[in-house]
Structure formats: C-alpha cells, structure tokens
Amino acid sequence: MQPNQDKVQRGAPPATVPFYNDPKKRAILFQIVTLLMVGLLAFYLISNTLTNLEKQSIATGLGFLQKESAFEIGESPIPYSAADTYGRALVVGFLNTLIVSSVGIIITIILGTLLGIARLSTNWLVSKLAAVYIEVLQDIPVLLQLFFWYAFFYNILPSPRSALNPIVGVFLSNRGLVFAVPEAHPVYKYMAIAVVVAGVVIYFLRRWAKQRQARTGQIFPALRVSLALVIGFPLLTWAIGGAPTAMNVPVLKGFNFIGGTNISPEFTALLLGLILYTAAFVAEVVRAGIQSVSKGQTEAAMSLGLKSAQVLNQVILPQALRVIIPPLTSQMLNLTKNSSLAVAIGYPDFVSVAGTTINQTGQAIEGVALMMVVYLTLSLLTSAFMNWYNKKTALVER
Amino acid sequence: MKRLTIVFAILAVFALIGSASAGTLDDVKAKGFIQAGVNGDLFGFGKPDEKGVWRGLDVDTARAVAAAVFGDADKVKYTPLTAKTRFTALQSGEIDVLTRNCTQTLSRDTALGLDFVQVNYYDGQGFLIPKKLGVTSAKELDGASVCVLPGTTTELNVADYFRSNGMKMKPVVIENTAELAKAFFAGRCDCLTSDASQLAGTRAIASNPKDYMILPEIISKEPLAPAVRHGDNQWKDIVNFSVLAMINAEELGITSKNVDEMLKSKDPKIMRFLGVTEGNGKALGLDEKFAYNIVKQVGNYGEVFERNVGVNTPLGIERGLNALWTDGGLMYSPPFK
Numbered sequence: 001m002q003p004n005q006d007k008v009q010r011g012a013p014p015a016t017v018p019f020y021n022d023p024k025k026r027a028i029l030f031q032i033v034t035l036l037m038v039g040l041l042a043f044y045l046i047s048n049t050l051t052n053l054e055k056q057s058i059a060t061g062l063g064f065l066q067k068e069s070a071f072e073i074g075e076s077p078i079p080y081s082a083a084d085t086y087g088r089a090l091v092v093g094f095l096n097t098l099i100v101s102s103v104g105i106i107i108t109i110i111l112g113t114l115l116g117i118a119r120l121s122t123n124w125l126v127s128k129l130a131a132v133y134i135e136v137l138q139d140i141p142v143l144l145q146l147f148f149w150y151a152f153f154y155n156i157l158p159s160p161r162s163a164l165n166p167i168v169g170v171f172l173s174n175r176g177l178v179f180a181v182p183e184a185h186p187v188y189k190y191m192a193i194a195v196v197v198a199g200v201v202i203y204f205l206r207r208w209a210k211q212r213q214a215r216t217g218q219i220f221p222a223l224r225v226s227l228a229l230v231i232g233f234p235l236l237t238w239a240i241g242g243a244p245t246a247m248n249v250p251v252l253k254g255f256n257f258i259g260g261t262n263i264s265p266e267f268t269a270l271l272l273g274l275i276l277y278t279a280a281f282v283a284e285v286v287r288a289g290i291q292s293v294s295k296g297q298t299e300a301a302m303s304l305g306l307k308s309a310q311v312l313n314q315v316i317l318p319q320a321l322r323v324i325i326p327p328l329t330s331q332m333l334n335l336t337k338n339s340s341l342a343v344a345i346g347y348p349d350f351v352s353v354a355g356t357t358i359n360q361t362g363q364a365i366e367g368v369a370l371m372m373v374v375y376l377t378l379s380l381l382t383s384a385f386m387n388w389y390n391k392k393t394a395l396v397e398r
Numbered sequence: 399m400k401r402l403t404i405v406f407a408i409l410a411v412f413a414l415i416g417s418a419s420a421g422t423l424d425d426v427k428a429k430g431f432i433q434a435g436v437n438g439d440l441f442g443f444g445k446p447d448e449k450g451v452w453r454g455l456d457v458d459t460a461r462a463v464a465a466a467v468f469g470d471a472d473k474v475k476y477t478p479l480t481a482k483t484r485f486t487a488l489q490s491g492e493i494d495v496l497t498r499n500c501t502q503t504l505s506r507d508t509a510l511g512l513d514f515v516q517v518n519y520y521d522g523q524g525f526l527i528p529k530k531l532g533v534t535s536a537k538e539l540d541g542a543s544v545c546v547l548p549g550t551t552t553e554l555n556v557a558d559y560f561r562s563n564g565m566k567m568k569p570v571v572i573e574n575t576a577e578l579a580k581a582f583f584a585g586r587c588d589c590l591t592s593d594a595s596q597l598a599g600t601r602a603i604a605s606n607p608k609d610y611m612i613l614p615e616i617i618s619k620e621p622l623a624p625a626v627r628h629g630d631n632q633w634k635d636i637v638n639f640s641v642l643a644m645i646n647a648e649e650l651g652i653t654s655k656n657v658d659e660m661l662k663s664k665d666p667k668i669m670r671f672l673g674v675t676e677g678n679g680k681a682l683g684l685d686e687k688f689a690y691n692i693v694k695q696v697g698n699y700g701e702v703f704e705r706n707v708g709v710n711t712p713l714g715i716e717r718g719l720n721a722l723w724t725d726g727g728l729m730y731s732p733p734f735k
Contacts, residue, residue, distance in 0.1 A: 053511070055629060056489065056511030056627060056628050056629060057508070057509075057511055057628055057629075058489065058509065058510060058511035059509040070554045070557055070558065071553050071554055071557050071569075072553075072556075072557045072560075072567060072568075072569045073569070074568055074569050074570060074571060081561075082554075082557035082558070082561060083561070147577075150581075151580070151584070154581055154584040154585065154586040155584050159585045174584065174585050174586055175543060175586075253541065254540060254541040254542070255531075255539075255540075255541045255542040255543065255588045256541050256542070256543060256568070256588075258541070265586065266570075343548075343573055344572070344573065344574065344577070345572065345577075346570050346571050346572040346581070348571065352548065352571065352573075355482050355548060355549065355573070356482070356548045356549050356553065356571070358482070358486070358549075359481065359482045359485065359548070359549025359550075360549065360554065361509065362485060362489075362505075362506070362509045362510035362511070363509075364486050364489070
C-alpha cells in the first residue's frame, strides 16, 4: 500500500486546505491577534498617560527617590530623619510593613490553630467560647476593629506623666509600652550567634533522635533538651562574656520617655486588630482540616496506645496540614494586604509613607506603581514559600 | 467576530476620551453644576452643618464660582477630600475646582499640574496644646509627640522647625481630620500642629475649648488658595475673578444687602463691576451680571469671612492679614475694568 493512499483513507485534510480552516493554524493566528491587541492597548494607555502628564506639566520618572523627603516618620527600625531621601523613607515604610505582617502571621497561626482545636474540643464551654469568638470577630470589618483598638489604647491608658508602672523599668501609657533594655554590649551579638548555633545543633539532634527511635524504639526527650539548648547556649555565652547587667532604663523627661524601647499604640493596635481578625478565619481553616481526617485515624492511633497529645501531633495534624495549607496561604496574604489599613490609625507602613510621598511630589502614578510592586512581591514570596511547604507536606503517591 | 467588534468599540471609546479635552467651562455648563473639592471635616471652611447644608469659607468660594457661571450659587456638588487625595482628584478631572484650604507653593504649582488663583485666606502654621501641660512657647516642645495630617505643607514645616531649632519630635500621622482630632483630645500627642485657622476650628469642637491654647509662634506662611488644572486659562480666570469679585465688592462697599441699590449708582467703578456698563462678563465668557450674582447670593469677602470664621463665630478669628489692604491687611483686588 502506498503511503499517500493511507492518508486519504484516514480522512486527514488534503494539502490544499486553506490556513484559516486548519484549527491548529487558526488557533495560533488568534493568539497572535490577541497579543497584538493587548500590546496595542498597553501602548495606547501608556503613551496617552505620558502625553497627558506632559500636557498638564506633571513631573514623571523615579528621580524623586533621590530628593530630600523633609518629613518625619513616627517609628523606624533603621535610623531616619527628615534630611534623608524619599527612597529611604519608602524603605522605612516597607520595613514597618514587613515587621507588622511577619509578626502578625506568626502569632495568627499559633492563635488560630489553638482556636481551631478549641472549637472541636469535647468541653462544651471551651468549644462554645471559641465558636462565639470566631463568629463575632469574622463578622466585624477589620477597619472598625482597628479603630476600636486604637481608641481603646489612647482613651484607656493614662498620659506619660502618670504612666502605669507595673514592674520596675516598664511603663504603660497612651504613648505605648516603654521598657528597659540591656545597655549595648558586644556580648549580645555573640548571644544571637549562640542561638543560631543552638538551632543547628537541635536540627541534627532531632534527626539523630528520630533515627534512633526508628532503630531501637527508644524515645529521646527532644523537646526538653532543645529548650535547654536554646536557653543554655546564649546564657553560657553571656556568662563567659563578663555577664554585663547594665540596663538602659527609660526616664520621663519633658514630654516623653527617653531611653529604653518603645512599642507604639499604633503598632499594637494594628497588630492586635489584624491578629484577632485573621485568627478567626485561620481557626475555621484549621477546624476544617482536622475534620477532614477520618475518625478511624484517631481510633487507630488511640488503639495503638498513643496519648491524646500524641494523637493530635503525630497523626491528625500532619494529615490535616495537607488540607490546611492552601487556604492558610490566602489568609496570610490577606493579613499582609490588610496591614495597609495602618494608614487609618497612623502606623507608618508602606502605604502611609508612599501616600505622603505621592502628595509631596505629586507623582501618583509612580507612587501607586511602587505600592503595587511591593505588595505583589510580598504576596508572591509568601505564596512561593507556602507552595514549597505544601509540596513538602503533600501526600507522596508511590 | 462579535468579541472583536466589542474590543474595537472599547478602543474607539478610549480614543474618544483621549481627544475630548474641551475647556472646563464648557464641560461644567454641559453638566449643569460645578464639582468642587472641599475639606469635609473642617469647621469654618468646609463641613456640612447639622442639617446637611455645606458651610464654610471654601464652600462659599465654590458657591461664588457657581454664581458667576450659572447665576445660581446652589449649583455646586461637593466632594470631601483628604489632604492626601485632593491634588489627585483635581489632576484626574474628578473635580473642577479645588477649594480645600490648600497652601500655594512653588513645587505644587509646577510639579503637580495645577494652577493656584487669588488667595482666599492668609494663614500661618501654629500649635494647639492643652493648657495643663504648662507650655507657653513652641521652643519648649523638644521631645513632644506632634499630631499632624499627612501630605500637608504643615508636615514639612514642623519637621523643618524642629530641625532648625535642634529639637526632636515624634509625629503621629493620621489621614482623617476627625480621627486626628480625636487622638489629640485623648492625649495621644502633646500638641496638634496645623494652620492657625484649622487649630481654631479644632479647638471650637473640643468638649471644653478653654482647656486648649494656641501657642504664640506662627512658624510658616500658608497662603490658602483655590486651585484649578494647569493649562485651562479661561477657567482659571473665571475662578480667579470670582474670588477677586468678593474682595472688590468689599473695597467698593457693596454688600449682599445693598447690591440692588448699588445698581443705580453713578460711580463708573461700581457700574462696571456690577455689569451695568457691559464688558467684563464678555471678556471672561460669562454673563455680564456675574459679579452682581456673586455679591447678591454669596456676599462680599468681609461678609463671607464674618459669617464663617469671624469673631462672632465659634472660631472667633480676627481679620488680621485677611483685612482689606486699606485696613492693614493683604486683601487687594486689581481693578475690574
């Protein structure tokens, strides 16, 4: 049989079919046309914006980042003054956003997990309390909660001159929580290193303990030893370094406390509002995850003689994590994005600083673009990390 | 194919939007009202009263423009704007005129794509402080927490002032004027800094205004002026001369009460001003009675000032710099001819 005949018999299109009737070529053509149109639209919007900006003589470009900002920022993890540039001001805002969202995420996950477990508790009171918490906090808009906590702090707490002083060196006033910190000393740097070293040691210790348990069945008290290491290493370093005890104690001078470290009411209100709100959602995610694990798993684990804490930690949670992680990721992103509500209660986050920058320079397009880039980057990084972790915990099918 | 048509239709609409750049006057006349950007929270300048009627010096300025354009001062719609959103609202065309206690500065006039017109209030930045702190001068404010609105000239001035006096400050920056005032009254910050007129307005809404004082130092010049988009000269002239008409009326002794009698005046200046002798209206592209309508419906500058912020209002502000030049102030109108 000749190959040509074979083709015809199979009903393949003859070579003379025009390209617009060939579904494959047509699909490619349509994609090119779509791409062209999207490109044209983008070009049109951008060029139109640029001409209009020029017509109205509005400045463009990112040159403003090098200019002196001339405004102060309430709190900053790095040294900053009004003499620094807009660029540095924006970095300060970015770091403030990063701090409040990372601290917020960690505490939210812990609180949310506890609440989710409490929601499933067999204890009637605990379970109902958790249910009420979840229902109430989920249903109140987070902005209102932020206003509530902020007003709570500045209305309830006294002025600095009559600050509460519960323990020596700690002052609580409507300017925030001020507390004594150790005077700067080189040994503290080494203590930080000691903590890292302890972490590495614990990692290997746990691996060894797991292998030993698999080999011999003996259980190593890993938690207690780890705790001892984390506390012991830095403490030892401190003792060797001469055990400095000088403290930087805050003193009331003029209007405010000088010295020590200050946690502002804005930061606390924002953190508290975000945590309490998001934890309610995380609790539901955790509850759903735990309930997705079949009851037989619990019964099997118990009949093996595991204690109820072990059942939860070793059997239920690892399986529940597979269900929990994807929705948990979106809650973490929500928390990061909601932190931009800081502007309403005066915490200098990225949106707040960028907003001021836009207003002082008039370059709204560049400023908004920067905000988009920052939040997109933060969200993508969080997603990337969580996807990696999700893959790690996902069921490995063999 | 249907989808393609839709896409092209959308593109065509975009092209139309791009090319539609008629003058603001025509746009305003076509829609039948003026969209004015105002403060919304500032007593005496722009805030609705308990019946929901907008009141204030800036509101009256916008009403004067409406009276000039439509012969009806009520043809204004108000957009409350924060300090941070005000310029973007004007740039984007959301509003036609910005009468929201904005300080005229060089960088705003050049880089923001807007033009300021005649100043309608000469102000200066001060500090409002609770009397119980015992502070009598701004020089004693080292280390203070300062409540300030973001994106204002005051935010920059206060940083400059503390820097040049070798003092430290902690800003508490809240975007909403009402929220900021609440934080200040609750003691979150030691002092509130803003234009002196705003401080008077804030003090007026305190539960006990006598507990607060404005420090004697005025640390800046704040000429507050209405603004329009850059590049529309006709509209700028209209807004400019609407403000000037109120000042000129006061100079000529014309008030909302006697304006009808003044129509009979034989003084050529008054005849020109009120449109009895024609010319001014045509030059601006307005009705010849535009100045008459402003004075009749809104009043002269002195009336507007006394009604909104003067000594008999809760703000109790003296004319000071805002008196006519003949009384030692800065208000001065070029001739209407």
